[in-house]
Amino acid sequence: MKYALLIYGDEAGWSELSEEEQAKLRADVMPRWNALFEELGKADPNVGGKELDHGRTAKVVRVVGGERIVTDGPFAETKEVLGGVFLIELPDLDEAIRLAALIPVAETGSIEIRPVQSAGSG
Amino acid sequence: MQFMALIYADETRWDALSDDERQEIYGRYRALSDDAQKAGVMAGGDELGPTRDATTVRVRGDETLVTDGPYAELKEALGGYFLFECDSLDDALDWAARIPAAAHGAVEVRPVHVDPAEQQP
Numbered sequence: 001m002k003y004a005l006l007i008y009g010d011e012a013g014w015s016e017l018s019e020e021e022q023a024k025l026r027a028d029v030m031p032r033w034n035a036l037f038e039e040l041g042k043a044d045p046n047v048g049g050k051e052l053d054h055g056r057t058a059k060v061v062r063v064v065g066g067e068r069i070v071t072d073g074p075f076a077e078t079k080e081v082l083g084g085v086f087l088i089e090l091p092d093l094d095e096a097i098r099l100a101a102l103i104p105v106a107e108t109g110s111i112e113i114r115p116v117q118s119a120g121s122g
Numbered sequence: 123m124q125f126m127a128l129i130y131a132d133e134t135r136w137d138a139l140s141d142d143e144r145q146e147i148y149g150r151y152r153a154l155s156d157d158a159q160k161a162g163v164m165a166g167g168d169e170l171g172p173t174r175d176a177t178t179v180r181v182r183g184d185e186t187l188v189t190d191g192p193y194a195e196l197k198e199a200l201g202g203y204f205l206f207e208c209d210s211l212d213d214a215l216d217w218a219a220r221i222p223a224a225a226h227g228a229v230e231v232r233p234v235h236v237d238p239a240e241q242q243p
Binding site: 002004006008048050051052053055057058059060061062063064068070073074075076078080082084085087093096097100101106107109110111112113114115116117 | 124126127128130166168169170171173175176177178179180181182186188192193194196198200202203205211215216218219224225227228229230231232233234235237
């Protein structure tokens with residue numbers, strides 16, 4: 001079964017940091033991410049993942065009466081914002097839960113696990 | 123650069139459709155996917171299972187807290203995404219507007235983060 005691990009984190013604190021501070025924090029937490037990447041790669045060598053830019057870069061598109069309407073996003077005004085996703089083939093939900101708990105953001109935010117219906121670009 | 127188009131739609135609307143209606147909609151998604159492929163902008167995509175199959179994991183202290191359901195209960199839920207490789211945000215917005223759900227739900231377009239350090243050869 002393919003799973004999407006949706007990573008929701010609180011961006012408020014992060015965006016107040018300077019670029020230098022963000023770089024330092026990234027460097028500090030990087031070994032844990034690298035350990036995670038290794039663990040994910042062991043579970044599925046074809047694991048995929050994307051990190052999204054900050055929520056304030058988001059735009060929301062709707063088509064109303066044939067017209068394209070674009071507003072500033074993100075779509076959901078939640079405290080924690082979707083910041084990235086892993087896509088991984090795993091034997092069961094228990095394994096997905098174990099790996100989700102290793103994502104550093106799980107300690108401050110939330111990881112939502114969703115089964116993927118269709119693989120690839122279909 | 124890559125853009126993720128996150129598709130938010132009312133799940134109860136989908137649940138209420140007949141099989142024929144669903145097949146018609148899948149056909150429209152396949153057509154969009156084919157067009158994007160031909161235009162060289164298709165970089166990926168997936169349909170997610172419904173939020174009733176979602177599980178949310180949090181770690182607080184030494185404890186792993188597991189709850190049923192999505193992170194946030196929204197009227198319109200994340201149901202899938204396209205990954206587009208486009209030259210500009212505006213191009214990505216054009217492709218996003220062609221996603222069938224844009225006509226009744228909403229599509230959030232977000233640039234994929236590129237770590238400056240990873241751009242170094």
